[in-house]
Amino acid sequence: MSKNISELSGRKGLERNLFEQLGIAAEETGTPTIEALESLREEFLVGKSTVYGTASFYDFLRPENQGKKGLCLQWKCMPICRNTGQTCQKYPRISTHTKSEKCVV
Amino acid sequence: MKIQLSIIMEKNYSGNDIDLIADIKKSQAPSKEKYHVESYGTPILTMDYGDIHGYYQILKTALNTSREVLLAELKDSGVRGRGGAGFSMAFKLDSCRQAQGDTKFIVCNADEGDPGAYSDRYILEQRPHALLMGMIIAGYIAGAQHGVVYIRGEYPEAVDIIQQAVNDLETFGYTGENIFGSGFNYRFKVIKAQGAYICGEETALLSSIEGQRPEVRVRPPYPTQQGLFNKPTVVNNVETLANLPYIMSQSGKKFASIGTEKSTGTKLVSLDGHFNRPGIYEVDMGTPLSVVVNELGKGFRSKVKAMHIGGPLGGLVPIDKIPTLSVDFDSFAKEGFLLGHASIVCLTEDFPIIEYLRHLFKFTAHESCGKCFPCRLGSTRGAEMLDKAINEGYQIDSELFNDLINTMEIGSLCALGGGLPLPVKNALHYFDAELKQYFSA
Incomplete structure (x- = not known):
């Protein structure tokens, strides 16, 4: 964490905060485009590593998870296969989240 | 004690609905699954607050009372954080109140990522105004004029409901400028998270809102001194607020007067699908765990050997320990467990503990922010050792393994790496017979 980036990010305030803008930039395709990241970098006066590093950190924003959706199944606490509707064979019990995993069955 | 509320059925998502998010949100798709909500003891969080205008009279009265009096009230209550650590809420608010700065924040940690926990989700979706009013009152006490609700991205409905509730408050004049003519200003910001378990850790959450990688920060300085955008910030869990x-x-x-001397009030407990009656149950602190399991959850659907209570970093409680535990911070700590968020995930008889341990290490390795090496490396090395033991008949050196988990426990910056050793130690202690074949003496 950088206190300097905290200050820079704080200058924009809460209403148009960098994190939310990254999420908005990802809405169309599931991951922000390079152009969108460049634009945010310029707007918020932060380095490339900040916006690129942030976008690649999150499951929802990461390019390799593009198109996947995460929904909470909670009390079941086990992933259900999207194709068969049965408990997933690969991850039969506890899931870290409820990210859609590629079906291996 | 008696059961006070009738059962309410709530909507839940099914895995088959995963491609129908938009329809689910518009309620076009029928919900197929339900869970129970019930109070056993004093209904505080499950209580229906009725008409919103009547309910917000509490806020009106609070804003016409001095901050010192409200803080004293909070200290009297003894309320402790419900997110896991059990830290005094009054202490946090007082610390923020005394910190220098014109701009201060109240951040609600609604990034409920613990597998099996959905009590925050219940409050967000069913009791949004209890949370929002709690945040305004907390802001008034701490001198904060901004409230941020950071909601887990996997709860799309909760995001919409809280945003709508905030819009309603603005319409009614219960938030914004000069609330109830008190001269106090307060504004909300609702932020949807993007899927990172570590953001449930308070300093990572603050970095996340700032648009940085959500890496854990070194403390001190504590968030109440230098938090969001380097301003004094109080971070509290949904249930606490x-x-x-x-x-x-x-x-x-x-x-x-509710609960025990050191764990006051009530606690929401979430039971998973291995119970005959999964659901959210509000119990007075100090309620025997056996009541939760047998009377509220109606026992297990299948043979269960252990319960993982309080999320992946909570304690692994063997079934025979149920009679000795009650739902409060101290009872769990005394027995070497952690109440945490009080979510209960069951491990069935046929599920190998060694695989469960491997899962915990893999979970931590996947979710580690990478800031500190005991967590970043330790979780990966632990997963590798267990993988090898399961797949290749490798015997794990007990001394090495103990070194690893002790290093993680002592050296990790936050509760992710620091908390993982607890269930691992519980497993090694209580399931020694099952695990000893994988470890050298």
């Missing part, structure tokens, strides 16, 4: 309207309307002493 939602208790404030009750405390302010009924008095801190009344809240303190």
